[in-house]
Amino acid sequence: MADPTRPPADRSQPSPDPRPAPVAPITVREFQDLIFERYYPTDSKRGAAGTFLLFMEEVGELATSLHECGPGKTPTPAQRANLGEEFVDVFAWLATLANIHGVDLTAELKKYTTPGKVTGTKD
Numbered sequence: 001m002a003d004p005t006r007p008p009a010d011r012s013q014p015s016p017d018p019r020p021a022p023v024a025p026i027t028v029r030e031f032q033d034l035i036f037e038r039y040y041p042t043d044s045k046r047g048a049a050g051t052f053l054l055f056m057e058e059v060g061e062l063a064t065s066l067h068e069c070g071p072g073k074t075p076t077p078a079q080r081a082n083l084g085e086e087f088v089d090v091f092a093w094l095a096t097l098a099n100i101h102g103v104d105l106t107a108e109l110k111k112y113t114t115p116g117k118v119t120g121t122k123d
């Protein structure tokens with residue numbers, strides 16, 4: 001079944017699906033709740049502004065990792081493993097920001113799961 005959260009694939013260039021098989025099923029809600037339960041007291045004390053800076057720090061780490069693993073590079077196994085960690089670090093801090101602001105990421109996913117709500121692509 002097609003993933004409704006992803007834009008339509010470009011069928012003009014055949015390529016294998018690079019996504020790894022999931023290893024530990026967890027819903028977005030479960031993950032956001034886990035982040036809330038573990039970190040909300042500290043996160044709420046730090047506040048939105050400080051948390052946003054930490055989120056952006058993780059985005060920077062992801063950018064570095066994307067560069068290290070980018071086209072024409074030969075990443076080490078450790079660099080390749082770090083790429084996945086940086087993606088999930090960004091996701092965790094995004095969940096943290098959502099918790100601070102009372103945003104339910106699962107509910108907001110309807111923007112991408114409702115057919116026809118998000119259309120078009122960016123080049």
Ligand SMILES: [Mg+2]
Pocket residue numbers: 058061085086089
């Ligand atoms: Mg990181």
